[in-house]
């Protein structure tokens with residue numbers, strides 16, 4: 690199997706950049722006429738996978754909405770992830786895991802091919818220190834998986850923590866520079882953080898050289914307050930639609946030359962359960978994003 694960055698670039702080239710999040714909120718289940726139960730969860734998830742897994746590049750199930758239904762919820766997710774990947778979608782598990790390295794190693798099992806919930810990539814949280822994520826980086830490299838590290842998130846008060854200054858850089862910038870380091874051959878945690886100049890040769894657009902280690906930067910920012918140049922990996926951009934971000938915001942923040950994966954959940958999901966309407970909602974976002 691090719692590395693995650695390559696698989697992602699291929700999917701984007703074939704289907705456009707859109708990622709649709711699968712977030713079965715209780716109110717959404719209700720709006721779809723479904724019970725807030727494992728049965729309702731399965732019908733909701735199956736409908737989204739059936740409608741979109743063969744048309745959008747990336748599907749991003751939000752693990753929290755499956756865990757809240759216990760083991761039956763996880764069984765629904767395992768089945769859906771396998772079907773979505775078989776239909777050609779890249780699956781990104783929004784797990785936001787982060788812990789000391791020895792535990793992080795276990796969380797990274799989602800990237801091992803034989804895992805019951807094996808996915809292409811997962812989101813991880815660096816706030817125990819970037820080095821705590823090293824086991825996940827190692828597992829991703831070993832199995833061709835991908836990681837998206839939370840850097841500058843889309844929630845309104847994210848800056849109160851992520852803009853705190855650590856040395857001469859904001860926390861968000863330390864995260865971005867660490868990921869830039871991981872995408873740079875030979876760099877290891879503990880080496881001086883690479884600056885932007887060191888990353889100039891790294892790919893910033895989708896293509897054969899797209900790296901497999903990316904960051905999360907919200908589409909809701911007033912301005913792009915982290916330097917992403919030469920990151921060498923993709924940028925997951927949540928916050929579109931329900932959180933107020935738009936395709937114009939994406940262009941304003943990221944321009945046209947970065948490997949951005951815009952992700953939308955509620956704004957597409959609220960068009961269901963009719964599969965044609967779900968597809969039309971996703972198509973509308975794709976048209977806006979590439980237009």
Ligand SMILES: O=c1ccn([C@@H]2O[C@H](COP(=O)(O)O)[C@@H](O)[C@H]2O)c(=O)[nH]1
Pocket residue numbers: 710712751783841842843844905906907927928929930931932952953954955956
């Ligand atoms: O900074 C972040 C990181 C992750 N998310 C997740 O994305 C979706 C957004 O859902 P919408 O319905 O499109 O608002 C959700 O799963 C979040 O947990 C994010 O919003 N911001």
